[in-house]
Amino acid sequence: MLNRQGRPTNAGATSAEAHPTFTGNKALAQIEPLIFEIGHAQTTGVDMDEPAAFTPRLGGLERKDPIGLPGLSEPETMRHYVRLSQMNYGIDTGLFPLGSCTMKHNARLNEKMARLPGFSDVHPLQPVSTVRGALEVMDELSRYLVTLTNTTTVALSPKAGAHGELCGMMAIKAAIEARGEGKTRNVVLVPDSAHGTNPATAALIGFTVRPVPARDDGWVHVEDVKKLIGPDVAAIMLTNPNTCGLFENQVVEIAKAIHDAGAYFYCDGANFNAIVGKARPGDLGIDAMHINLHKTFSTPHGGGGPGSGPVVLSARLAPFAPVPFVTAKDGVLTLVEEAADAAETPFGRMTAFHGQMGMYVRALTYMLSHGSDGMKQASEDAVLNANYIRASLSDLFSQPFGDKPCMHEVLFDDTWLKDTGVTTLDFAKAMIDEGYHPMTMYFPLVVHGAMLIEPTESESKASLDLFIAALRDLAMAAGRGETDRFSGAPYHAPRRRLDETRAARSPVLKWTKPAPMAEAAE
Numbered sequence: 068m069l070n071r072q073g074r075p076t077n078a079g080a081t082s083a084e085a086h087p088t089f090t091g092n093k094a095l096a097q098i099e100p101l102i103f104e105i106g107h108a109q110t111t112g113v114d115m116d117e118p119a120a121f122t123p124r125l126g127g128l129e130r131k132d133p134i135g136l137p138g139l140s141e142p143e144t145m146r147h148y149v150r151l152s153q154m155n156y157g158i159d160t161g162l163f164p165l166g167s168c169t170m171k172h173n174a175r176l177n178e179k180m181a182r183l184p185g186f187s188d189v190h191p192l193q194p195v196s197t198v199r200g201a202l203e204v205m206d207e208l209s210r211y212l213v214t215l216t217n218t219t220t221v222a223l224s225p226k227a228g229a230h231g232e233l234c235g236m237m238a239i240k241a242a243i244e245a246r247g248e249g250k251t252r253n254v255v256l257v258p259d260s261a262h263g264t265n266p267a268t269a270a271l272i273g274f275t276v277r278p279v280p281a282r283d284d285g286w287v288h289v290e291d292v293k294k295l296i297g298p299d300v301a302a303i304m305l306t307n308p309n310t311c312g313l314f315e316n317q318v319v320e321i322a323k324a325i326h327d328a329g330a331y332f333y334c335d336g337a338n339f340n341a342i343v344g345k346a347r348p349g350d351l352g353i354d355a356m357h358i359n360l361h362k363t364f365s366t367p368h369g370g371g372g373p374g375s376g377p378v379v380l381s382a383r384l385a386p387f388a389p390v391p392f393v394t395a396k397d398g399v400l401t402l403v404e405e406a407a408d409a410a411e412t413p414f415g416r417m418t419a420f421h422g423q424m425g426m427y428v429r430a431l432t433y434m435l436s437h438g439s440d441g442m443k444q445a446s447e448d449a450v451l452n453a454n455y456i457r458a459s460l461s462d463l464f465s466q467p468f469g470d471k472p473c474m475h476e477v478l479f480d481d482t483w484l485k486d487t488g489v490t491t492l493d494f495a496k497a498m499i500d501e502g503y504h505p506m507t508m509y510f511p512l513v514v515h516g517a518m519l520i521e522p523t524e525s526e527s528k529a530s531l532d533l534f535i536a537a538l539r540d541l542a543m544a545a546g547r548g549e550t551d552r553f554s555g556a557p558y559h560a561p562r563r564r565l566d567e568t569r570a571a572r573s574p575v576l577k578w579t580k581p582a583p584m585a586e587a588a589e
């Protein structure tokens with residue numbers, strides 16, 4: 068049987084469940100237990116002699132029981148981790164349309180540069196006179212970030228977007244305290260469509276969050292902001308382009324209203340990848356904005372890290388930028404590590420050392436290898452790809468804010484699934500069977516059953532066409548009432564549908580050794 072692209076498919080083949088294998092493996096898909104289940108304390112990957120007798124000097128604090136770590140030989144260890152890695156889905160295995168997260172290709176050139184011994188082997192406690200090259204990378208990256216955003220300075224050290232938000236908001240808090248308004252300005256405006264980290268950041272450092280209600284056109288309106296502004300407002304946190312995939316069309320008026328009221332404009336810059344080289348946030352009136360290097364500048368994501376979230380700051384906030392930072396003294400680059408050594412008034416520091424050096428090298432490599440024209444083209448292609456998907460699906464899928472062009476990501480709601488018996492979650496699970504990581508689901512919260520798709524500029528037209536065809540095929544199956552294809556999905560993944568609510572509410576984070584068979588039977 069051939070699919071729509073004329074490729075052979077598995078449809079109609081007998082289900083794998085009808086032919087269980089002895090090992091539980093399914094051809095190249097190897098089953099893999101936890102390392103604690105297969106390891107033995109007696110096995111080890113290295114041969115070491117028993118240590119000679121010695122007297123412990125830990126004053127009785129030394130471990131008396133076996134450490135309980137699993138032991139495997141070297142090949143067993145390698146197979147364990149390689150098999151696990153094969154169950155994973157990443158940008159290197161397929162299209163990863165996770166909206167807002169910008170899962171773009173991580174160019175191998177970036178990796179090659181980051182592995183140069185002069186970068187990979189330096190230690191944060193080395194004397195700065197021995198790491199001038201690393202300081203130059205930080206300085207040059209800073210210069211590009213400041214130029215691309217038209218701001219005054221950048222704090223490089225935050226280690227993720229959310230950490231960058233915290234850094235930017237701490238600079239705002241320091242500026243307000245320096246004005247003597249620390250007690251009175253304690254409210255932060257946050258639109259309903261914001262990423263959860265925005266209100267969390269504001270609340271974490273003691274601000275009260277005042278929500279800006281969502282409108283049915285997906286934009287934040289200046290008159291709504293004006294109604295909520297008062298002498299108690301410290302800042303607005305606004306995402307632009309926003310999480311509905313739209314460029315905030317009143318951003319300049321909003322910035323002016325915020326500044327007129329004596330407050331600051333924090334911009335969530337997670338979606339900067341849509342406008343790099345096209346618009347400079349500084350020109351739009353922002354005071355602080357984090358830039359997720361792992362989104363816009365193609366450094367790898369991974370398990371929530373190791374990210375990097377530098378924060379650019381306007382002239383009004385620059386004096387409060389945290390230490391450490393790179394500066395030139397008598398023409399030589401050096402690192403200012405202590406607030407007391409700074410000419411300005413840093414609010415403190417965000418990290419033990421200088422931040423994620425490996426990410427700085429990768430991001431700078433991306434910038435230099437693309438050049439200014441290349442970065443601009445990447446933004447344009449990201450927007451073009453998202454609109455290609457939007458236009459190719461708009462006859463089947465429903466768009467919450469009408470059929471209008473989007474930026475780098477396209478947002479659908481679940482109106483089109485009404486009465487099909489299929490939910491956004493079911494649809495996403497069925498995408499796994501088709502070999503795709505699902506799109507971002509149920510975010511932004513202001514859109515019912517949201518599906519946020521961000522293809523990025525990495526994908527070729529052929530890859531987008533196959534993705535579109537797969538989504539259309541699923542959508543038509545939902546329309547025909549083929550609920551089985553969705554309700555039990557994923558059928559082909561190593562793990563089937565999990566009880567995600569239970570996993571979140573009562574997570575079991577520790578493996579406990581099952582009782583031996585004989586004991587269990589007693």
Ligand SMILES: *Cc1c(COP(=O)(O)O)cnc(C)c1O
Nearest residue numbers: 167227228229262264337359374
């Ligand atoms: C990703 C993202 C963040 C948080 O960034 P992390 O690097 O994941 O901490 C904040 N806001 C928006 C809109 C995002 O997409």
